[in-house]
Amino acid sequence: MGLRCITTCKLDALKSVCLPNALSDSTTLVNGENIGSVTNHLSSNEEMASGRSEAEKSPEVNASTEQPSGGDDVSEAEIRKNKGRLKNGRGRTQSQGGRAGKSQGFPPNSFDRVLLDAPCSALGLRPRLFAGLESVISLRNHGRYQRKMLDQAVQLVRIGGILVYSTCTINPSENEAVVRYALDKYKFLSLAPQHPRIGGPGLVGRCEFPDGYVEEWLKPGEEEMVQKFDPSSELDTIGFFIAKFSVGPKD
Ligand SMILES: C[S@@+](CC[C@H](N)C(=O)[O-])C[C@H]1O[C@@H](n2cnc3c(N)ncnc32)[C@H](O)[C@@H]1O
Incomplete structure (x- = not known):
């Protein structure tokens, strides 16, 4: 089929279509720059299907995950996230071979x-x-x-x-x-x-x-x-x- 690689991206299926002009010239569809902020906290079908992520429900949790994880000042959210990783593994968005990038959606007929x-x-x-x-x-x-x-x-x-x-x-x-x-x-x-x-x-x-x-x-x-x-x-x-x-x- 001529496939050379598969690019994975994380995206809400309820918002997967974007208007072509909504993408700025400098932005790729799968935005590699933002990979560091991709998290794997969406775990339940109902949560994702509702269109509301856990981060949206609890903005403070989302904000605290932005802190650097190496220092002494480890947030509660970071601890919870690491516990989750220990339990669930790295997750599909961060599996070997690269992380999933964030996507802004795709133009119609893509x-x-x-x-x-x-x-x-x-x-x-x-x-x-x-x-x-x-x-x-x-x-x-x-x-x-x-x-x-x-x-x-x-x-x-x-x-x-x-x-x-x-x-x-x-x-x-x-x-x-x-x-x-x-x-x-x-x-x-x-x-x-x-x-x-x-x-x-x-x-x-x-x-x-x-x-x-x-x-x-x-x-x-x-x-x-x-x-x-x-x-x-x-x-x-x-x-x-x-x-x-x-x-x-x-x-
Ligand atoms: C039946 S599973 C698909 C499994 C997938 N084909 C695979 O092989 O891993 C449905 C998936 O949709 C995800 N999901 C639920 N709501 C979603 C949404 N709004 N946007 C994107 N994915 C969503 C769930 O987390 C679940 O992983």
Whole structure:
């Protein structure tokens, strides 16, 4: 594919699109100058998906991490950060081979392909090492930030490109309903065939919730275009969902 290296960057997926003129001439998309201030404190899906980092919630913590770490004056935040590193390792943003740079986002149509492996309720994970408290309503609400992320991802893919949306959950609100949203809102998107095809079909139809809310899923003919992995099937996989979209002319 002609790939020579992969540049990693840390960026809020809910704010991943920037206007071309928002980038100053002297600023690169992935700003290496700021690498020193990249931290790895965003740990929970909910925290990131909410669009609010821990640093935003606690400005004093963020400010104190800016202190030099070598002197006697080690802040509480620095101690906490080091404890976290001991527990969790260096983290993906600082793994060997270079740190992730900060990104200001990318102009529309910047990418041939985008994979939105979205944060989700993770109902398909096996073994399940944690059990989040979910209700019918909270399960439905995951779709809200997933749709917002998809709105951003759609803008980033150029015409003729590919967008893949995936989750590790079996919850239709986060899978089929997000696909329905994408296809209904962005007429230039179409479901593309997937190879290899190992998973089963998606769910066709709609669901009426006890509070009257109606959620639309796939239409007949669309079910075989997505792949749904059922963790209770003989395939012996985790629960997973994949939808692949072709991006047509956006006008
Ligand atoms: C299903 S995981 C993706 C895993 C990834 N494909 C990998 O192989 O490591 C979803 C990831 O999205 C991250 N995330 C959650 N909210 C985010 C946001 N607003 N912006 C960027 N990433 C976010 C979570 O921290 C989590 O690492």
